[in-house]
Amino acid sequence: AYVNGRYQEMRDASVSIEDRGYQFADGVYEVCEVRDGRLVDMPRHLTRLQRSLSELRIALPMPLSSLAVILHEVVRRNRVRFGIVYLQISRGVARRDHGFPLSRVKPSLVVTARTINPAKGAENAARGIKVITVPENRWPRVDIKSTALLPNVLAKQAAREAGAYEAWYVDGDGFVTEGSSSNAWIVTKQGRVVTRPDSSGILSGITRGVLIEALEALQIRFEERPFTPAEAADAAEAFVTAASMIVMPVVAIDGHAIGSGTPGPVARRLREQFHRFAA
Ligand code: PDD
Numbered sequence: 001a002y003v004n005g006r007y008q009e010m011r012d013a014s015v016s017i018e019d020r021g022y023q024f025a026d027g028v029y030e031v032c033e034v035r036d037g038r039l040v041d042m043p044r045h046l047t048r049l050q051r052s053l054s055e056l057r058i059a060l061p062m063p064l065s066s067l068a069v070i071l072h073e074v075v076r077r078n079r080v081r082f083g084i085v086y087l088q089i090s091r092g093v094a095r096r097d098h099g100f101p102l103s104r105v106k107p108s109l110v111v112t113a114r115t116i117n118p119a120k121g122a123e124n125a126a127r128g129i130k131v132i133t134v135p136e137n138r139w140p141r142v143d144i145k146s147t148a149l150l151p152n153v154l155a156k157q158a159a160r161e162a163g164a165y166e167a168w169y170v171d172g173d174g175f176v177t178e179g180s181s182s183n184a185w186i187v188t189k190q191g192r193v194v195t196r197p198d199s200s201g202i203l204s205g206i207t208r209g210v211l212i213e214a215l216e217a218l219q220i221r222f223e224e225r226p227f228t229p230a231e232a233a234d235a236a237e238a239f240v241t242a243a244s245m246i247v248m249p250v251v252a253i254d255g256h257a258i259g260s261g262t263p264g265p266v267a268r269r270l271r272e273q274f275h276r277f278a279a
Contacts, residue, residue, distance in 0.1 A: 002070050002111040007077060010112070019108050021090025024098070025148035027108075028052040029088040032071065033243045034080050034113065039071060040243070040278050044206045049087070052145045057100070058091050061107045074111045083115040084244055088147060121245065125271055128251030128263040129165035131184075131240070133229045134158055136169040136177055142203055155180040166240055168229070168253070175226035177201040182240035182248070183208040187266045189236045192221045201226075207241040211270060214277040220266065229253060237264030239271075247271035 001013035020026035030049045033040040046064045053060055071085050092105035138151045155167035159180070168184050169177045176184050177196060183205040185195045193215055198204040215222045232238050236259045238250035247270045249263030 002074050002109070004106075004108055004110075007073070013110075013112075015090075015108055015110065016093040018096065019090055019093050020101075021088065021108060021147060023096055025146065025150075026056075026058075027088055027090030027147045028056065028058070028145050029086065029147050030145060031243045032085050032087075033246070034075055034083045034085055035275065037075065037081050039068075039075065039085060040275070041206050041210060042068060042071065043279065044209065045243075048145060048204070048206065049089070053089065055141070055144050056091075056146070058089060058107055061089060061109050067109075070109075070111055074113045078113040078115070080113045080115050082118045083113060085111065085113040087111045090147070116244075121248075124165070124245075125248055125263065125268075128249040128261075129240070130163065130252040130255075131166045131168050131179070131238075131250050132159050132162045132164045132254055133170050133176070134167045136171045136201070138169070140200075142177075142201065143198070145203060152180040164252075165248075166250075168232075170229060171201055173226075174228050175201075176229060176232065178203065178205075179240050179242075182242035182245055184232075185239050185241065186227055186232050186235040187237035187239075187264060189234075190221075191236070191266070192223050193266065194223045194225060194227050196226045197224045205241055205243075207243055207246060207274075210278050211241055211247065211274065214270065214273060217277065218269075218273065220270075233258060235259065237267050239264075239267040246274050 001010050003013045030045045032045045088110045090108045092107050094101035094105050134155045159167040166179045171177050178184050232253050233256040238258050240248050249267040251261050
């Protein structure tokens with residue numbers, strides 16, 4: 001792990017108990033896919049990181065180019081060929097007080113990397129995952145990739161306890177916003193791929209952004225609009241996207257099979273094609 005200027009063994013790596021990330025979840029993070037030893041779409045992840053930080057008025061601890069060097073170095077030291085790299089920046093260490101520290105503190109930076117057997121993702125994708133719906137209960141600033149994830153933790157756990165893999169939030173108007181750790185998509189019976197606009201209610205996923213470009217290139221019809229759980233249940237296909245899952249077919253929502261109840265051709269094709277369009 002990289003922690004505040006040092007590369008350390010994971011078991012020795014630690015941050016202060018007065019870190020604001022620990023006490024207030026006063027920080028942001030990024031997760032980037034590692035594929036064949038390469039960091040997928042890293043520039044876009046770093047751009048989003050910079051935006052999250054600036055929305056919270058946390059200083060970038062070093063230039064993005066230096067962050068990129070550290071990300072690569074942690075991946076290299078862990079010999080990760082397939083997996084993820086995780087980066088977290090908190091406002092720093094200070095005596096506990098809700099307001100920003102009065103004296104200037106240095107933001108804390110932690111980077112870890114982990115191998116994930118690609119066969120595991122392939123297995124899930126071949127079977128397809130189930131989702132449940134839960135009421136949207138997060139703050140309105142979900143566009144910021146903050147480490148304050150308690151509603152997401154509870155939603156994911158609810159999914160698990162229901163025998164599902166992901167939970168989709170449903171807003172007060174009855175529309176799906178996104179998953180607890182992914183963006184939500186459907187494919188209509190007319191073959192249109194649909195996902196909610198990133199103007200409200202969702203994190204602007206990097207995988208989502210790349211996929212929208214891929215849809216255009218593949219000449220697959222695309223609509224950016226909200227959809228309801230009922231429309232998803234009646235759709236031809238559904239899937240989720242995230243750096244940790246790429247394109248993951250969804251085969252059931254709240255116990256109702258979607259389409260044939262198996263991964264659909266569009267989701268499978270997009271999963272196969274995704275890395276042609278990623279940087
Ligand atoms: N989560 N929406 C939410 C709430 C997320 O947490 C994520 C990613 C996404 C997809 O974003 P991207 O395509 O940039 O990964 C959407 C990461 C993977 C996580 O928390 O582990």
